Amino acid sequence: MKRIIALLLVVMLVCGALAACGGDKKDSGKDAKDFKAGFIFLHDENSTYDLNFIEAAKKACDNLGVECIIKTNIAESNDCKEAALDLVDQGCGFVFADSFGHEDFMIEAAKECKDVQFAHATGTKAHTEGLDNYHNAFASIYEGRYLAGVAAGMKLNEMIEAGKIKAEEAKIGYVGAFTYAEVISGYTSFFLGARSICPTATMEVQFTGSWYDETAEKEAATTLINNKCVLISQHADSMGAPTACEDAGVPNVSYNGSTISVGPKTYIISSKIDWTPYLEYAIKATMDGEKIDTDWTGTIATKSVALTDLNADVAAKGTQEKIDEIKKGLEDGSIHVFSTDAFTVGGKKLDSYKADVDTDKDFTPDTEVIADGYFHESEYRSAPYFDLRIDGIKLLNEKY
C-alpha cells in the first residue's frame, strides 16, 4: 500500500513539474499566417446546426488565410470556459462559440482574457454586459424563413389548383424545438410568407423539447402528417422531419441547409444563416485591431441570410421568380415580414407591444418594438425576440 502511495506522489510531482515547465508561448503577431481563430461547437458534424457553423468557420478561415482550430462536442457548462481558455492558450486571438447555453461561460472567459476577442452566436447579453471584447451575432433569419414560406405557399396553391386538396385544407405542419422566441419568430415568419401567397393556409406546431432529437422530430412530423398537414417545415437540427416527410411523400421545407440527400422527392428549399460573412468580418476586424460590433445582425444584403438550392422537381412552377420578386421587396423595405396588417393576435390588430430585449432574471418586457406599422425584429438586438402567438397558428403542445 505504502509503495502505491509513494509511487503516486512521485508521478503527481513529476507531472506537476512538467506542467509548470510547459507554459505556452502566446502569439502576438498580427499576420494572417500567425493568426489563429478558435471555434467551440456544441455537437459535431452530425448535427445540421453545427455542420452549418463548421463549414462557415472553415470557409472564413480559408478565405482569410488564418489557422482554424475547432473543438466539437463542448457542453454548455464550465467545459465551455475551459475550451475557450485553452484556445487562448493555443494562441487564438479570436474565439467563437455557437450555442445559446455557452453564453455565460464565454462571458467569464472574456472577463479573464481582455486581449482576446470573444464572439457568440444567438446570445442576448453582449449589449447589456458592457465588455469590449465580448460580442453577439445573429442574422435576420426571419426574412429567409419568410421567403421559404413563399415557396411553401406556391406549393400549396399548386396542390389546390391540381385538385389534390381543397383550399381550406391547406394546413402546414411545423416541428419546433422549444417555445422560445427564436423558434416562434421562425415559424411565424414562415407562416406569414406562406399565407401571403396562399390566403387560406393554416398551421399546426408540434414541439419536441430538444434542439436535436432525431426520433422525437420524426415522430412529431409523423403526428402532423397524420393530422392532415399537407406540407411540413421544421426548426430542429436532425434529419428526423425530412426523413418522415420522404417516407410519407409530403413536401418539406427545410432549415440549416439542403436536406435533399434524404428527401429527393419531397425537399423543396431550405433557408439558413450563412455565418461566413460574419466570421470573416469579425476575424478581420480582430486582426486589424478594429472594433467588432457588440451586437451584429446579418441580413440578406450581407449575404448572411441564404436560401439553398431549390428542388425544381418538387417546387411549384415559378417559385424562383416569386422568391426573387419578394426578396427585392424585403431588401428595398417595401415589404415588412411582421407588418401589423398581416397578422392579428386574439382577433385584434396590434399597435403596441413590449418585448424582452434586455435579458434579465424575470424576462420582463422592456422595449416597445412596434412602430411604423410593423414589428421591428432583430433591430434592438441581433437575437430574435418576436414571441407573439398569432391567429391561424395552433400550438399542439406547449409543454416545452
Added chain:
Amino acid sequence: MDKAKTKSAHEPLFHIVKRTDIPFWKAMLIRVAAVLAALVVCGIIIVLLTGKNPFEMYKFMFEGSFKTERKFWKMLQDLAMLLCIALAVTPAFKMRFWNIGAEGQVLIGGLGAAICMKLLGDDGAKLPNELLLPITILTAIVFGAIWGVIPSIFKANWNTNETLFTLMMNYIAIQIIAYFTFIWSSGSNTVGKINAESHAGWLQLPKEIDSSGYLLNIIIVVALTVLMFLYLRYSKQGYEISVVGESVNTARYIGINVKKVVIRTMLISGALCGIAGLLLVSGTDQSITAETAGGRGYTAIMVSWLAKFNPFYMIITAFIVVFLQRGADELQTQTDRIINADFADILIAIIIFFIIGCEFFINYSIKFRSRKKKEVEA
C-alpha cells in the same frame, strides 16, 4: 479446439486454473503488458484507418492532461469528480447492492444545490453567503441521500431488484432536471450562471488563492478518499458492509441487522453522490443541465470495480480513465479533424477493454497440456 478435444479426450489443450496468490509485481507486470498491447492494437488501427503516425497521436493524448498548467488542473478536477462518485458507489457495491443510480443521485444532489442558490440567492431571499452556503451544502447532501435511500428501502423490505430500480430513478431524475431548467429559463432550456453577479452560493476559494477554481473541489475529494478508506477498513460499519457483501446469511447469523445496513449504506452512498452534485453545480458550473453528471455515474462503477473497492487504488483507476478522456478530447482538436470524437472513443474503448481483460489473467492462469504427458499418451 474441437480437434484437440477429439485427439486427447482425457485432457484439453489448455485449462484454466484459479490463481490464489499472485505476487504484486507479477500482477503489475500483467497490467503494464496489457496497456502496451492495447497501445499496439490502437496503433495498428490508427495506421490502417487514418494513416497517421500513432506515436504522434499518443503524444497528443499525453498533452491532453499535461501540456499546460490549465490542462493539468482540468485533469485534476475531472479526476476529483470521477473519484468522488466512485467513492460514493463503493460502499454499496462492496455490499453487493448494485447501485446503477449514481448518475441520478448526483443530478438530484446538484438540483438541491441549484434550488438553494436560486431561491435563497440573488433572485429570491438574498440570504448572506455565510448562511446560504451551509444550507446549500446540507440540501445537496440530503437530496442525494433521499434519492439513494428510496431504492434501498424497497430492497430491504420487499427485495425489489435494485439494479432496475436505481436505473429507472436516473431517468426520473433527468426529467425532473429538465422540468426545472424549463421553468428557470424562458423556454430556451438554458439556466445559465446562477447568481452571476454576487457569486452567492458559489463553492470556490478566492481567486487570489486558487486561480483555477478547482482547488476546493480537489481538497474535499482527497479528504473524502481518506475518510472512505478509514470507514471501510477500520470502522464497525465498514466491517458489516463486507460481511453483508460476502454472505447475507452469515451476516444474519452473527446478528447483523441486514435491513439496517442496506438502508444506512445507501444513505451514505446517496449523500456522497449529493456532495458530487454539489461540487459540480455549486463548485464548478454554477449552473445545471441534464448533462451535469455527464455519464460519470456509470463510469464511476468501472473505476470502483477496477480498484477492487480500495479508495486509494481508485485514484489510479480514475486517473487512467480521465487521462484517456482528456487525451481523446485533445486528439480531436489537434489533428485537423481527421480523428473525430467517435474515433477517439474507439481508442479509449480498446485500451479499457485490455485493462479490464487483463484482470482475467491476474485471477486465473492458463495451464497448457504438457509435452511429456502427450508423449506418454502417444
